[in-house]
Amino acid sequence: MKLLRRPDLELIGIDKGFRGRQVLRQVSLAVQPGEFIAVLGPSGSGKSTLLKIAAGFEQPDSGSVRLQGEDVTTVPPYRRNINTVFQNYALFPHMTVFDNIAYGLRRKKVPAAEVKQRVAEALALVGLASFGPRQPETLSGGEQQRIALARALVNRPAVLLLDEPLSALDLKIRRRMQGELKRIHEEVGTTFLCVTHDQEEAVVLADRITVMRDGGLEQVGTAREIYDRPATPFVADFVGEMNWLRGEAGGGTVRLADGSALHLPEGISPPAGALRVGVRPERLRIAAAGGTPGAWENALAATIARITFQGPSTVVEARTAAGEAIRCLCGPADAAGSLLPGSAILCLWDAGATLVFETAGARAGPGGVEQAGG
Template identity: 65%
Template sequence: MSDASPDLELIGIDKAFAGAPVVRDMSLAVRPGEFLALLGPSGSGKSTLLKLIAGFEAPDRGVVRLQGQDMAGVPPWRRNVNTVFQSYALFPHMTVFDNIAYGLRRKGVAKPEIARRVAAMLRLVALEDFGPRMPETLSGGEQQRVAMARALVNRPAVLLLDEPLSALDLKIRRRMQLELKRIHQEVGTTFIHVTHDQEEALVLADRIAVLRAGRCEQIGSGEAIYGAPASRFVADFIGQTNWLVATYGAAGGLLLPDGTVLRAPPQKGFVAGRVELGVRPERIGLADPATPPAPGVNRLPARLRKVIFEGPSLLLEAETAWQAPLAIRRQLAAAGPPAPGLVPGDAVLLEWEVASTMVFAAG
């Protein structure tokens, strides 16, 4: 990825509809060749941001800058961006070849160049023999790839993807995620991908911007956001998290309702009082009560409520003495039993590393 000037900058963007704020003081910089995911729940402002970049909406305040140029007053057709929509929007009366060639013909590109570029796009999306086909004969995944080829053949500076995989079933969607990542790596174009699917964002993106109520809660790599969420919202939205209410003491201990004291990494700016601590299910293991805890490990007694076989993993649902629910996910060995001696009702001793304990001020 290049260290050159950003392909796209959003500077202090505000946008409201009928007086209701949808995007609030949004600033982002997207590097050349980067794959950025805009991730958030419905109503977080993701699709509105895409429309502001594409020129379908104008900001109430702030600047949209594309390759160093202020886009104020520049209509969508004059911006060097293309969009792939959820519906794909292929022309039903045109062949695959003609759908991909459409933008080039409107620009007056010579026929031999059109043929060369369309053929290159068909190879890129692994549809070399599909040029004469009609859209109605294609599967959803094939239509999605044609839409990608049609958008990329115009060589946009930035490709905008508005939940293009959400209409596909689970298996095809996962396969297309890998295809989309491959295409991005091959063409090197800057991609901005809107999704509400956290797994999709983690698989595809170089960086993820987590949006909430029109604001950016956190931006960073998937590893950074998952491992060190900046807020309780981010921790809850990215992945699964167990939550326990505790009292944070002056010495840094976390006092639970049953009197158990846990520890957490040093917290900046915290004072004694009520907090919420979070632990990822895959970070929790089952301890042997006869073995003393290792340094830097928290332990918590609980009772098993459910044992759920998930194929490659086992999901355990447990409950503390004060009925706080906890999920524990264990990866299964290839030759291991599906439920190694665990049954509902068992008393279990949970343990996890102190470093894996997340602490946030109680809301």
């Protein structure tokens, strides 16, 4: 008989409201040992409140929190084997780096020799072995972030919570820190739950992503599952870019608003009616009008409105005969360099890259077709 792993952290049926406003609605999430989960969503989606409930800083109105199988719903934060890295790092300015990291160990009455050894190990882990005597004010943002991580991990928590951990850093440092955070997670094997509004951060770091909207879970899955097969139009829009086209199904065929035939992924057969068709900009290729689609299964006539060179890629913005805007992200080998605004083109893509949603505001059903009433 196969033994099931017990999750390190379980949030079960969590409801939470503030001043008559429902912030979380029946949220359930299980985080497996050693897993890195990102909770992704826009401001106001409830993700930070969910993190505070996991940490014990807020109490749910209903539902429960379990840590390694134990119900800790009413256990105060300092008695949970959970540590949190905050957005502003929360380093003590009057303490050295060493004393900041040692603070939690000393409160637990850990012997001085062990404190020294564990702090040294934590500093080495984050690549700042010689920084013990430094003051926090002398550190860069990226260095402060790593010290905050070392302070949290030195206590060997069962679960590490991260609240928008990289949002205060500029783009270059943020991307470097993404790699550092991934390395640290892989090295220590601690279970991480990270709240972020940054889709790139979630995709790069997480084993699984939880997308939240208006206090509920829209979809939970790997980055590839969420990107390639989003459950709702909201997820499709929030994680990456999407072109939306109007379509109609009926009589065994599917047509776009300009009348062109649409080929769908194998196994998808939407019922008759209006469709919302999605295709990501990087899945499109362009060719001059009058050419042949070749091996591409879908072809849509359009006229170029704007071309924007972005170094390794070029963005072609066009408009279809039905008046719909469409964006194509082209590589160096594409035809974009030889075309001009006003040129007539064909937008080409594979049937497998097509997303189809039957109605707005409902969840996806079998085969990726969104169904009403879900």
